[in-house]
Amino acid sequence: MPERRALPRPLLPLGVATFVAAVAGFLLTLAFPALSWWPMSFVAVPLALLTLIGRRAWGAVLVGFAFGAVFFLVNVLFTARYLGPVPWLALSLFEAVLTAAAAVPIALAYRWLPRVLPAVGARLTLLPALVAGLWVMREELLGTWPYGGFPWGRIGVTQVNGPTAPLASWVGMSGLSFLVVLLGAAAIEYVRIRRFRDIRAAVPVVVVAVLPGGSAVPDHPGRKPARGRGAGQRPDRVLRSAGARGCAERASWRRPRRCWARRWMCCSGRRAASTRTRPRMPPRRRCWTIWPRRRMRR
Numbered sequence: 001m002p003e004r005r006a007l008p009r010p011l012l013p014l015g016v017a018t019f020v021a022a023v024a025g026f027l028l029t030l031a032f033p034a035l036s037w038w039p040m041s042f043v044a045v046p047l048a049l050l051t052l053i054g055r056r057a058w059g060a061v062l063v064g065f066a067f068g069a070v071f072f073l074v075n076v077l078f079t080a081r082y083l084g085p086v087p088w089l090a091l092s093l094f095e096a097v098l099t100a101a102a103a104v105p106i107a108l109a110y111r112w113l114p115r116v117l118p119a120v121g122a123r124l125t126l127l128p129a130l131v132a133g134l135w136v137m138r139e140e141l142l143g144t145w146p147y148g149g150f151p152w153g154r155i156g157v158t159q160v161n162g163p164t165a166p167l168a169s170w171v172g173m174s175g176l177s178f179l180v181v182l183l184g185a186a187a188i189e190y191v192r193i194r195r196f197r198d199i200r201a202a203v204p205v206v207v208v209a210v211l212p213g214g215s216a217v218p219d220h221p222g223r224k225p226a227r228g229r230g231a232g233q234r235p236d237r238v239l240r241s242a243g244a245r246g247c248a249e250r251a252s253w254r255r256p257r258r259c260w261a262r263r264w265m266c267c268s269g270r271r272a273a274s275t276r277t278r279p280r281m282p283p284r285r286r287c288w289t290i291w292p293r294r295r296m297r298r
Contacts, residue, residue: 007111010054014062017051021063024048025071031158032075038162041155046184049131053188055107064103068096076152095142095150102138106131120193128185135181136174155180 012020028044030037051063072092080088109130114123135155143151156176159165168176 008054008114010059011050014055014059017055017059017063018066020047021051021067022070024051025067025069026074028071028158029074032153033157036158036161038158038160041158041180042184045135045155045181046188049106049110049181049185049188052103052107053110055111057104057107060103060107061100065096065100067103068099069093071099071153072096076150091150095153098142099138102134102141105137106134109134123189123193124186128182128189131185132178132181136178139177140174 010017024044024047027040027047031039031041031044048067051067052060055063069092072095073089076088076092076095079091109127113127113130117123117126139151139154141149142153143149154173154177156168156173159168159176159180164176164179167179171179
């Protein structure tokens with residue numbers, strides 16, 4: 001009879017894994033605006049994945065909830081300013097529950113795929129790809145459901161100022177998230193198999209790490225080049241924008257404001273000033289106009 005392979009044991013005790021998951025959730029918030037420390041995503045994602053290796057279903061739920069709660073409580077803190085603390089807590093905890101449920105498939109993938117496909121090549125390629133795909137599925141779920149979704153936690157957003165940003169024109173936001181998680185998952189498996197002297201084992205990690213080189217990746221051919229005034233300017237030049245913003249700071253979750261007053265914003269690069277009237281800026285001098293998500297009533 002063939003020998004049954006033992007299931008992988010958790011790398012970290014449950015208590016330690018819960019704490020590490022919470023730390024990973026906080027570190028991931030540093031990669032999002034307003035700090036935009038994009039390298040932190042390459043630290044937070046592997047930490048979050050390490051807490052799920054060898055974990056059972058309920059353990060993965062606890063670890064995933066700790067990660068999601070800390071992440072969303074900080075990442076969507078701005079909603080408390082406009083809607084109050086109750087909607088902020090409700091939204092953050094609800095997103096944390098969905099994150100906890102989505103952590104179970106990732107834990108099961110780490111638990112069963114090495115047993116079904118024990119080959120080193122499968123662990124270095126198929127397992128990281130499966131984990132990255134499940135992570136992106138969680139982002140798509142949270143970005144589309146419920147009520148149209150709340151896409152405020154995609155890994156691809158953290159790479160706006162990073163070298164992987166040009167890849168977004170080729171693979172999109174979800175593809176960029178997939179590549180970042182794939183790199184972290186592949187690095188974890190390379191360390192776990194402990195074949196550092198085998199150059200072939202490092203090939204998948206090196207390929208994924210070299211692929212997002214921002215200086216070597218051109219924009220997609222279908223992307224339209226910049227035209228008109230401002231095209232080909234130096235990046236340190238001032239960009240002028242005329243934007244519109246509703247007076248949401250006066251709204252409340254108990255008494256939502258139904259009438260959104262027009263507020264135009266004129267940004268000169270140094271200071272932003274909002275007025276009740278249209279800015280005296282000729283259309284030719286504007287680089288773009290920013291409109292709010294909700295429609296404004298005249």
